[in-house]
Amino acid sequence: MPLDPSQRRAATCDAPVQLTLAGPGSGKTSTLTGRFIHLVRQGVDPRRILAVTFTKKAVEEMRQRISAALPDLLPKQLEIFTFHGFAYRCLRRNPAAAGLPSTIQLWDTQEQRTVFSKRRMYWNEDEDILDIIGSAKERLLDARTFEAALSRGDEVGRSAVEFFRVYEEALNRAGAIDFADMVPRLVQAMDRDPHYGGSIVRAYDHLLVDEYQDVNPGQNLLISHFVRAGVQLWAVGDDDQTLYAFRASDVEYILNFQERYPGSQVHILDRNYRSAPGIVQTAKKLICKNAGRVDKDYSAVNQGPSDIVVRGYSTPVVEARQVAAAISQLISKGVKPRQIAVLYRSGTIGIHFQAALRALDIPFEVRGAGDFWQSSPAKLFVGSLYYLRDPRSTAALEKMGTGKRGDITRERLDLIDRRTRLNFQSSCAHVQRIVGEALPIRASGRERAEWESIVDGVAMLAASCSSVEELEARMAEQIQATKRPHANSVVLSTVHSAKGLEWDTVFLVGLEDGVMPHGNSTDIEEERRVAYVAITRAKRRLTLTYAAERFGTKSDPSPFLFEMHHREVIWTGPNMAGADSRLPLVSLGERAQLATKRSHPTSGPTARRSSREPSSSGSGPWTSREDTRLQAAYASSSSLEEMSLILKRSPDEIVSRLVALKFLPTRNPDEALLAEYLRRSLR
Numbered sequence: 121m122p123l124d125p126s127q128r129r130a131a132t133c134d135a136p137v138q139l140t141l142a143g144p145g146s147g148k149t150s151t152l153t154g155r156f157i158h159l160v161r162q163g164v165d166p167r168r169i170l171a172v173t174f175t176k177k178a179v180e181e182m183r184q185r186i187s188a189a190l191p192d193l194l195p196k197q198l199e200i201f202t203f204h205g206f207a208y209r210c211l212r213r214n215p216a217a218a219g220l221p222s223t224i225q226l227w228d229t230q231e232q233r234t235v236f237s238k239r240r241m242y243w244n245e246d247e248d249i250l251d252i253i254g255s256a257k258e259r260l261l262d263a264r265t266f267e268a269a270l271s272r273g274d275e276v277g278r279s280a281v282e283f284f285r286v287y288e289e290a291l292n293r294a295g296a297i298d299f300a301d302m303v304p305r306l307v308q309a310m311d312r313d314p315h316y317g318g319s320i321v322r323a324y325d326h327l328l329v330d331e332y333q334d335v336n337p338g339q340n341l342l343i344s345h346f347v348r349a350g351v352q353l354w355a356v357g358d359d360d361q362t363l364y365a366f367r368a369s370d371v372e373y374i375l376n377f378q379e380r381y382p383g384s385q386v387h388i389l390d391r392n393y394r395s396a397p398g399i400v401q402t403a404k405k406l407i408c409k410n411a412g413r414v415d416k417d418y419s420a421v422n423q424g425p426s427d428i429v430v431r432g433y434s435t436p437v438v439e440a441r442q443v444a445a446a447i448s449q450l451i452s453k454g455v456k457p458r459q460i461a462v463l464y465r466s467g468t469i470g471i472h473f474q475a476a477l478r479a480l481d482i483p484f485e486v487r488g489a490g491d492f493w494q495s496s497p498a499k500l501f502v503g504s505l506y507y508l509r510d511p512r513s514t515a516a517l518e519k520m521g522t523g524k525r526g527d528i529t530r531e532r533l534d535l536i537d538r539r540t541r542l543n544f545q546s547s548c549a550h551v552q553r554i555v556g557e558a559l560p561i562r563a564s565g566r567e568r569a570e571w572e573s574i575v576d577g578v579a580m581l582a583a584s585c586s587s588v589e590e591l592e593a594r595m596a597e598q599i600q601a602t603k604r605p606h607a608n609s610v611v612l613s614t615v616h617s618a619k620g621l622e623w624d625t626v627f628l629v630g631l632e633d634g635v636m637p638h639g640n641s642t643d644i645e646e647e648r649r650v651a652y653v654a655i656t657r658a659k660r661r662l663t664l665t666y667a668a669e670r671f672g673t674k675s676d677p678s679p680f681l682f683e684m685h686h687r688e689v690i691w692t693g694p695n696m697a698g699a700d701s702r703l704p705l706v707s708l709g710e711r712a713q714l715a716t717k718r719s720h721p722t723s724g725p726t727a728r729r730s731s732r733e734p735s736s737s738g739s740g741p742w743t744s745r746e747d748t749r750l751q752a753a754y755a756s757s758s759s760l761e762e763m764s765l766i767l768k769r770s771p772d773e774i775v776s777r778l779v780a781l782k783f784l785p786t787r788n789p790d791e792a793l794l795a796e797y798l799r800r801s802l803r
């Protein structure tokens with residue numbers, strides 16, 4: 121595939137430090153490969169080009185593409201690595217430089233956890249202690265500097281300090297390292313001994329970095345070592361796709377590239393080869409709401425049609441059922457299962473979809489949901505079952521912890537009689553109730569609901585088992601299934617695990633306020649990037665769904681749905697007649713409606729309005745709360761009368777406000793006509 125002019129310019133530029141910034145589907149990986157090929161054709165020894173990325177899959181893909189373009193090169197001549205893989209190779213080649221024994225012991229997760237279980241230290245918080253320690257190390261912190269950097273109210277962080285100290289000590293005593301140590305240990309050794317540092321960087325003339333937006337502090341320092349030594353840096357990334365703040369990656373590195381490297385060259389790729397124009401427009405409308413980004417425009421090369429539909433359903437079960445029915449219809453029309461993905465913000469949301477697809481015999485694979493089965497409520501569930509069978513078992517103690525939550529759960533389990541304990545299914549029923557309630561009083565409604573839904577998910581699985589061992593085996597199977605790809609199946613995936621991939625049809629589900637954006641997140645821009653990455657995976661068909669209740673409480677559509685809405689998007693809400701039997705695909709009638717809208721560009725609810733905004737009249741100015749409710753009611757396609765009833769405002773006021781909020785075109789001189797239009801277009 122030949123590079124386009126912008127890609128070629130970026131791939132062949134001679135500047136010593138360069139960044140190619142580009143949106144989704146712009147061929148960033150192709151351009152990086154093109155850069156490698158260009159350098160080799162210019163006479164650079166391929167062994168002096170180091171290319172780094174983040175996943176083994178990306179390494180493999182890059183290796184294959186380069187080998188295909190340069191068949192004379194032997195694969196072992198290619199210096200392509202993940203950051204961790206590169207650091208580990210350097211450490212193994214010269215362990216003494218990093219103060220390590222000649223045979224490096226690399227601890228896996230099991231060995232890491234043994235440090236705590238051997239000392240009977242049990243961690244009770246939701247965020248995994250190993251993630252907390254790993255993320256701190258990637259930020260180049262040790263237990264002491266981690267403690268010093270904690271903010272005042274960070275209770276979880278404070279309880280993590282002791283675990284960090286003990287862990288650090290055990291690791292040092294064993295002379296071992298873990299995954300998160302690799303890059304920091306290498307960088308520290310390079311800092312300490314410039315001669316050693318020089319021996320690493322001088323092996324190369326060029327450094328190519330993929331997915332630059334995801335670099336963390338350690339990786340950033342490693343890159344700086346190369347640049348300071350005069351190695352040419354060529355990086356590619358998309359600031360709008362930074363998703364790993366929780367793993368210490370920082371969007372600032374890509375945003376401040378030119379300040380960090382004065383005189384560096386930045387290229388922008390301005391085409392999207394993946395998605396149809398309507399999908400590109402939807403994505404751009406959303407992401408432009410982020411302030412912390414580089415404003416870069418791009419347009420769709422693929423000029424084919426796109427179907428974009430938003431559907432609201434009454435419940436998550438109905439939402440999953442209708443999505444599965446739509447998938448079944450697409451498959452019956454010849455779409456391959458592997459061309460379809462169902463994406464969601466967190467693993468819990470995916471559970472109903474597994475059941476719904478299974479009911480229709482649709483093959484699927486689950487990605488990125490391992491967390492669900494390893495979460496605190498899931499562990500507490502299994503631990504409680506072990507406890508009921510044998511209160512002194514190590515498995516019970518290990519899984520339930522020694523904290524307050526474990527103690528209260530044990531106290532309640534102690535009240536269960538012996539006969540019940542001997543029956544696995546009765547034990548499960550009690551554990552489901554007790555663990556379902558084992559939340560701190562301060563937990564928010566949403567946290568409670570998420571917790572309960574995980575407990576219910578484990579109980580669902582337990583219903584088909586006859587012992588706790590069998591339940592554990594089934595849970596392990598679920599985690600394994602996430603790692604074993606099938607040839608031709610629908611993908612169910614968290615958005616984070618869908619990064620870099622593309623499908624003909626994407627169903628982005630659970631689009632409610634509190635789910636996406638996530639209720640616990642304080643970084644709305646990162647949440648918006650998550651939604652952006654999800655919708656930009658779609659080539660032709662994009663379906664966005666939400667439910668009017670989630671986790672047993674009423675929910676509103678995600679604010680992102682309002683932000684990305686435009687006239688090519690069909691939106692039906694859960695209050696409409698027949699809402700629950702609508703498929704989340706554009707119907708024939710809706711297609712005709714869209715065609716009419718296109719032929720009358722100035723009419724319709726989302727058409728451009730004039731700058732004159734009539735103010736609302738009647739019962740006083742609108743509050744922001746009223747506006748939010750009006751937006752939600754409008755988005756759920758309530759009729760004018762319904763909106764009027766909900767908001768206790770006259771239909772006239774509703775219309776005026778919808779105009780002021782840019783949901784309707786300029787007030788039509790014939791008010792009755794406009795109201796009628798509104799009614800008909802929403803019904």
Ligand SMILES: Nc1ncnc2c1ncn2[C@@H]1O[C@H](COP(=O)(O)OP(=O)(O)OP(=O)(O)O)[C@@H](O)[C@H]1O
Pocket residue numbers: 121122123124127142143144145146147148149150358361393394619620621656
């Ligand atoms: N010059 C080109 N001509 C035709 N197709 C192209 C070109 N460059 C890239 N493509 C195609 O565009 C699609 C997206 O490419 P790629 O996955 O490399 O983009 P990306 O920028 O890495 O995407 P993202 O960041 O969204 O994951 C692929 O199907 C690729 O084959």
